[in-house]
Amino acid sequence: MNRIRASISTIWAVSGIVIKELYRRKDFYVLFVVTAVITLMMASVNFFHEGKIVRYLKDICLLLIWISALVIAIATTARQLPAERESRTIFPLLAKPVTRGQVVVGKFLGCWLACGIALVVFYVFFGVICLAKQDHIGFWQYFQAIWLQWGMLAIVIGMVLLGSVVFSAPSANATICFVAVVSILILGSHLHKIAITEPEPLSVLLSSLYFLIPHLEWFYAVRDRLVFDQNLIPWVDCLLATLYAAAYVAIFLCGTWMLFRRRVLTT
Amino acid sequence: MDTPKDQTKSQKPKARWAPALFLCLLCTTAFTLGAILQQRVYSWTGSGGGDLMQVLLGNGRRVLADQFFTTADIYFHSGAYPSIFDRQYPSTNSARLARGVQETPEQEDAEHDREIALLNRPIDWIERFGRNFQITKETHLSGGKEREILPWLKLSADLDPKRVDTYTVASYWLRVHLGKPKEAEEFLREGLLANPDSYEILLELGRLYFENYHDLARARNLWEAAYRRWNKREAGKPRPDLRALDQITVRLAWLEEEEGHYAQAIKWLKVALAKKASPNPEGLEARLKELQAKLKEAEAPSPAPKA
Amino acid sequence: MSVEAPSILSTQSPARPSSNAAVIRIENLVVEYPGRGIGQRATTAVKDLNLEVYQGEVFGFLGPNGAGKTSTMQVLLGFQPPTRGAASIFGVDVRQPIARQRIGYLPEMTYYYKFLTSEELLRFYGRIFRIPRPELEVRIDSALKLVELEEARKRLIRTYSKGMQQRIGLAQALINNPDLLILDEPTSGLDPLGRMKVREIIQRLRSEGKTVLFSSHELGEVETVCDRIAIIHRGELQVLGRVADLVEEHQMDLERIFLKIIGYGMNHQREQRA
Numbered sequence: 001m002n003r004i005r006a007s008i009s010t011i012w013a014v015s016g017i018v019i020k021e022l023y024r025r026k027d028f029y030v031l032f033v034v035t036a037v038i039t040l041m042m043a044s045v046n047f048f049h050e051g052k053i054v055r056y057l058k059d060i061c062l063l064l065i066w067i068s069a070l071v072i073a074i075a076t077t078a079r080q081l082p083a084e085r086e087s088r089t090i091f092p093l094l095a096k097p098v099t100r101g102q103v104v105v106g107k108f109l110g111c112w113l114a115c116g117i118a119l120v121v122f123y124v125f126f127g128v129i130c131l132a133k134q135d136h137i138g139f140w141q142y143f144q145a146i147w148l149q150w151g152m153l154a155i156v157i158g159m160v161l162l163g164s165v166v167f168s169a170p171s172a173n174a175t176i177c178f179v180a181v182v183s184i185l186i187l188g189s190h191l192h193k194i195a196i197t198e199p200e201p202l203s204v205l206l207s208s209l210y211f212l213i214p215h216l217e218w219f220y221a222v223r224d225r226l227v228f229d230q231n232l233i234p235w236v237d238c239l240l241a242t243l244y245a246a247a248y249v250a251i252f253l254c255g256t257w258m259l260f261r262r263r264v265l266t267t
Numbered sequence: 268m269d270t271p272k273d274q275t276k277s278q279k280p281k282a283r284w285a286p287a288l289f290l291c292l293l294c295t296t297a298f299t300l301g302a303i304l305q306q307r308v309y310s311w312t313g314s315g316g317g318d319l320m321q322v323l324l325g326n327g328r329r330v331l332a333d334q335f336f337t338t339a340d341i342y343f344h345s346g347a348y349p350s351i352f353d354r355q356y357p358s359t360n361s362a363r364l365a366r367g368v369q370e371t372p373e374q375e376d377a378e379h380d381r382e383i384a385l386l387n388r389p390i391d392w393i394e395r396f397g398r399n400f401q402i403t404k405e406t407h408l409s410g411g412k413e414r415e416i417l418p419w420l421k422l423s424a425d426l427d428p429k430r431v432d433t434y435t436v437a438s439y440w441l442r443v444h445l446g447k448p449k450e451a452e453e454f455l456r457e458g459l460l461a462n463p464d465s466y467e468i469l470l471e472l473g474r475l476y477f478e479n480y481h482d483l484a485r486a487r488n489l490w491e492a493a494y495r496r497w498n499k500r501e502a503g504k505p506r507p508d509l510r511a512l513d514q515i516t517v518r519l520a521w522l523e524e525e526e527g528h529y530a531q532a533i534k535w536l537k538v539a540l541a542k543k544a545s546p547n548p549e550g551l552e553a554r555l556k557e558l559q560a561k562l563k564e565a566e567a568p569s570p571a572p573k574a
Numbered sequence: 575m576s577v578e579a580p581s582i583l584s585t586q587s588p589a590r591p592s593s594n595a596a597v598i599r600i601e602n603l604v605v606e607y608p609g610r611g612i613g614q615r616a617t618t619a620v621k622d623l624n625l626e627v628y629q630g631e632v633f634g635f636l637g638p639n640g641a642g643k644t645s646t647m648q649v650l651l652g653f654q655p656p657t658r659g660a661a662s663i664f665g666v667d668v669r670q671p672i673a674r675q676r677i678g679y680l681p682e683m684t685y686y687y688k689f690l691t692s693e694e695l696l697r698f699y700g701r702i703f704r705i706p707r708p709e710l711e712v713r714i715d716s717a718l719k720l721v722e723l724e725e726a727r728k729r730l731i732r733t734y735s736k737g738m739q740q741r742i743g744l745a746q747a748l749i750n751n752p753d754l755l756i757l758d759e760p761t762s763g764l765d766p767l768g769r770m771k772v773r774e775i776i777q778r779l780r781s782e783g784k785t786v787l788f789s790s791h792e793l794g795e796v797e798t799v800c801d802r803i804a805i806i807h808r809g810e811l812q813v814l815g816r817v818a819d820l821v822e823e824h825q826m827d828l829e830r831i832f833l834k835i836i837g838y839g840m841n842h843q844r845e846q847r848a
Contacts, residue, residue: 006704013701017687024689024730047418048441048450052411055342056418087685092746095651095679095756096702097671148400189397190352192390215393221400228346230402237399264607265653 010098011106018080018110019117027075028118031068035122038064039129054133059227061129065122066149066223070181072118073153077111077160078174081260090265100261104161108253111157116150144233145226151245152219156181158252159214165259181216188217214248324426332427339419339436347405413444424458434458435471448479464500469493470515483522490519494538513545520558529562597754597785598627598650603659605645605809619645621809622659627802629753632776632786634800634817636793638836642809643789647758650787651679663754675703678752680743682759688732692723692742695731696749703750710749717745720775736763744775755779755786761795773799797821797828807836 022028039061047053084090084103093103123146130137156177163173187194191213195206218241225233324331341348389395408415420437423430434455441451455472462468473489476482493515501507516539523532536555545551605620620642627633637643648654649661652668666673686695693714700710718724721741726734731742740763747755757776761769769792776786776799790796796803797817805813812835813820817828824831 009704010702013698016701017690017698020694021687021689045418047421048414048445048447048454050414050417050445050447053414053418055415087687088681089684089686091651091653091681092679092684092686092699092743093702094653095674095677095681096699096750097675098702099671189394190350192394193352211393215397218397218400221397221402224346224402225400228342228402230346233400237396240396241400265648 006097007102010102011109014093014098014103014106015110015113018076018107019114021110022072022076022114022118028072031071032118032121032125035061035064035068036125039125043129043133052133054130055227057133058126058130061126062223062226065119065126066220068122069115069119069149069153070156070178073111073115073156074160074174074177074181076114077107077157078164078170078177080107080111080161081164082168082170082173085265094265101257104253104257104260108157108161108249111161112150112154115153115157119146119150119153138229138232140232141226141229144238145222148219148222148233148238148241151242152216155214155216155245155248155252158249158256162252162256162259165256165263184213184216185220186217188213188215214245219245328426329430332423332430332433335419335423335426336430336433336436339416339423342416342419343408343413345404345406345408346402411445413440416440421454424454428458428461431458431462431465431467434462435467438471438475442475442479448475451475451479464496466493466496466500466511466515469496470511470518473518477518477522483526487519487522490515490522494519507542509542510546512542513539517545517551520554524558524561527565529558529565533558533562595629596626597629598625598661598663598787599665600625600646600650600661601659603646603649603661604657605642605649605654606657619809620649620806623806623809623811625804625811625814627754627785627787629785630780630783631801632780632788632799634796634803635787635789635806636791636796636803636832637806641806641836643806644758645809646806647756647787647789650756651677676750676753678747678750678755680747680755680757680760682762683736684739684743686731686739686742686746689730691728691730692718692734692745693727695742696746699746699749705750713749713751717748720748721745722771737765737768740764740768741771744772753784755784755788757786757788757790759790760788761790761792769795793827793829793832803828805832805835812836 039057042060043057081090081103084093090103094100123142127137127142159180160173160177163177164170167173167176188210191206191210195203195210198206222233224230389398417437417440420433424433424437427433434457438451438455441454442448452472452475455468455475458468459465459472469489470493473486473493476489477486494512497508497512497515501512516535520532520535520539523529523535533555536551536558539545540548540551540555600623603620603623603625604618606616606618608616623642623646625646635643635646645654649656650663650668652671652674655669661668663673664676687698690698696714696717697710700713705713714727715724718727721744723738723741723745726738731739734742740760744760747757755776760772760776764772773795776788779786780801788796788800800817802814802816803820804811813831820831821828824834826834
């Protein structure tokens with residue numbers, strides 16, 4: 001029990017550093033300001049003297065939030081382990097009673113919590129914009145949107161963390177992961193349909209890929225539901241999606257740990 | 268004789284200014300060359316610059332304009348929209364938003380059924396589960412919420428002012444569903460400036476004057492102008508836009524009939540029949556006969572009053 | 575336990591501080607790195623190293639670049655598993671994370687999290703050791719006072735000079751009040767005043783009964799500070815003993831002894847003859 005408590009304390013301490021990094025760096029503020037400025041500019045445009053148009057504004061604001069959150073998640077995560085090695089802080093850290101597994105989990109948790117904080121800030125702004133244009137906002141719809149987006153970001157963070165022990169340069173890792181995430185969002189749900197039209201062995205390859213990749217597009221669909229004021233997603237499906245995200249996170253973290261624990265760290 | 272120290276002193280001001288002067292010289296050369304080359308570049312590309320969007324996006328703005336038009340359509344269907352992978356029968360450019368304007372509800376429904384056919388059959392558990400998150404229930408905007416499509420139409424027009432559909436579709440929703448004929452007219456005139464040869468915009472502008480302002484004289488002028496533009500642009504084509512011709516001529520016939528100018532109305536229907544514009548020539552023939560009867564009745568001398 | 579140095583130069587059995595227990599014990603340690611290319615042979619960085627460091631002593635671990643010092647230290651700190659042999663700290667196998675509970679480690683030139691202040695950095699490391707909050711605050715104060723960074727405690731580390739970075743490194747190594755301190759080139763990048771300060775800190779730690787394992791190329795410094803030294807060359811232990819004994823035995827200063835052991839003199843003469 002004491003060991004578990006010590007482990008949690010260590011993971012928590014490591015994650016705290018990542019959170020501090022988020023609010024001490026400029027990335028988050030720049031993205032937030034860009035999102036706010038673009039949204040406010042779009043809100044100020046007069047379309048045929050119609051003051052009650054709100055959906056396009058929600059759409060654009062949410063799109064910017066999604067892009068910003070992905071950029072924050074990918075950029076923050078991609079640099080964590082490489083920066084520890086480059087600045088050599090990994091050595092004093094691992095010279096303490098910290099395992100490499102705890103470092104991996106701590107970094108994941110830190111990035112995920114940092115993204116969660118960023119999401120809350122973004123969604124508060126989004127809520128204010130919506131309230132300025134319409135009478136009410138559906139609290140549970142918003143909760144589902146944040147929760148599922150945060151769940152998706154967990155998968156992305158896990159993926160990028162794994163990438164950071166596979167690829168040597170953080171920039172290469174970030175670019176590859178960004179392309180992969182965007183591709184999944186756009187094509188993920190259609191791969192099996194494309195596979196049907198392709199000859200062998202490409203067909204088998206695409207079908208396998210379809211069943212292997214994390215289907216991030218499910219989570220992205222919540223954005224549309226919020227824009228078009230749709231009903232709540234059944235809570236059971238929300239729970240299943242959360243478990244699905246947790247399973248992929250576990251797979252990615254396990255992979256990261258397996259690679260990272262074998263990595264020779266030269267002083 | 269100067270000591271080395273004195274020499275350094277006397278050379279110092281020169282040395283200090285030399286790099287700045289050299290920089291000025293380089294800048295002057297660069298700006299001069301720029302001014303000369305700019306004219307030459309315009310002559311190579313055949314354009315004189317254009318607006319910011321054109322400069323930034325080039326021909327890509329047309330693709331974006333198409334996408335925004337489609338987005339307006341997606342908004343009209345409350346987000347339930349099949350992707351290109353789901354679509355068995357690919358939609359045309361003007362999309363379903365425009366069909367909603369022009370077709371009968373039956374035709375529209377049949378088209379929808381075909382398009383969302385694949386959406387109803389999930390292939391595997393991944394797709395089945397994913398449906399829980401997607402918007403699958405299609406509803407059309409109504410009760411004033413049609414306004415939500417307007418920003419995308421405006422943005423589409425801004426990006427590609429040559430896209431005529433954008434103006435006519437926006438005008439339809441503005442004047443028919445949102446009660447904003449003034450804004451519709453402004454937008455159509457904006458479109459006409461960018462597309463002076465567009466019979467489609469003139470047709471829609473005529474409808475606006477006819478249906479919203481009940482200004483029959485202006486509507487006639489506009490539809491006649493539309494007919495002239497149609498002749499100029501389409502008449503020589505192997506596959507002319509007969510649907511537009513049908514709309515122009517039939518509306519002109521209708522207007523003339525309302526005014527009691529049966530001969531004129533007959534003339535327009537005959538044009539439509541001669542060019543085989545109508546998808547329902549039998550109906551048109553019947554209408555023609557009706558009008559001819561009306562004309563005969565009108566031209567017949569009124570019976571002499573009974574003694 | 576006595577350590578049998580394989581070198582002929584070590585004629586005297588190494589002196590061992592009386593009554594003290596071994597804090598570090600290395601037995602028949604072998605560290606090999608696999609060849610990078612196909613068919614390339616593995617490189618042996620450390621060959622059958624046997625070493626003991628006792629409580630309360632300042633131990634200098636010397637050797638030219640590529641001698642195997644770093645590999646030995648990496649094994650001690652758990653960064654790398656030994657290929658063969660064993661190493662323990664306070665009787666705990668170095669592969670167990672708990673073995674590092676009582677260690678303070680100062681790596682060579684580390685750029686600490688530049689978005690933190692020094693007190694935040696120390697708080698972070700303190701939390702890893704699960705030091706209770708009030709006690710941690712006291713330790714942060716004293717560590718910062720010791721390394722003379724009290725005035726800069728609220729400043730972000732990105733604004734620190736190289737010397738200040740090294741000092742904050744020393745402070746983090748001391749935050750858990752370690753019984754064993756492993757210092758890798760602790761004075762590199764420091765000005766003479768900074769070096770003197772580090773020496774003072776090491777002396778003070780010794781007086782408190784702490785054990786210090788200390789690697790450096792500054793032989794003069796080693797001579798001044800260390801009780802015992804080990805010189806390692808090509809992965810093998812060449813010399814192990816008290817500094818004063820070695821100087822007396824060889825009738826030369828430590829620098830010359832070092833050069834003689836690594837064969838510099840002979841090579842140099844050979845080169846000159848050629």
